[in-house]
Amino acid sequence: MNKAYSLxxxxxxxxxxxxxxLSEAREKAxxxxxxxxxxxxxxSCWNCNPAHRRFLEDTTDDFLFSCVMGCGRWYWNxxxxxxxxxxx
Numbered sequence: 001m002n003k004a005y006s007l008x009x010x011x012x013x014x015x016x017x018x019x020x021x022l023s024e025a026r027e028k029a030x031x032x033x034x035x036x037x038x039x040x041x042x043x044s045c046w047n048c049n050p051a052h053r054r055f056l057e058d059t060t061d062d063f064l065f066s067c068v069m070g071c072g073r074w075y076w077n078x079x080x081x082x083x084x085x086x087x088x
Contacts, residue, residue, distance in 0.1 A: 001016050001017075002016075002017045002022050002079065002080045002081065002082065003015065003016060003017055003079075003080045004016070004017040004018075004021055004078060004079045004080070005046065005056055005075075005078045005079070005080075006056055006078055007053055007056035007057055010053075012046050012047075012050075012053050012056065017079050017080065021079055022079065022081065025076040025077065025079040025081050026076070026081045028062065028076060029064050029074070029076045029081055032062060032064055033064070039064065040064040040065055040066065041063070041064070041065040041066075042065065042066055042068045043055070043065045043066075043067065043068065044067055044068060044069035045065075045067040045069070045071060045073060045075060047067075047071060048067055048069035048070055048071055049069055055075075055078075056078050061077070062076075062077065063075075063076070063077055064076050
């Protein structure tokens with residue numbers, strides 16, 4: 001199950017993403033990449049590097065990134081959009 005993350009009182013809160021959230025996030029990420037193939041970043045996520053929980057402070061920036069610290073998951077505005085085989 002893909003997760004949705006948010007920051008509450010400086011703590012990362014994790015919950016299951018709804019199918020609608022996941023579908024919308026994946027579609028928005030695809031659209032962004034179609035418009036700008038270089039429109040993603042390589043970063044470590046808040047699970048692999050707790051200092052990067054700041055990426056959850058404002059999830060309105062249309063921020064797409066892939067975690068390079070080992071988990072390799074893809075995130076769109078705090079939602080794990082990684083597919084079943086490790087791809088979005």
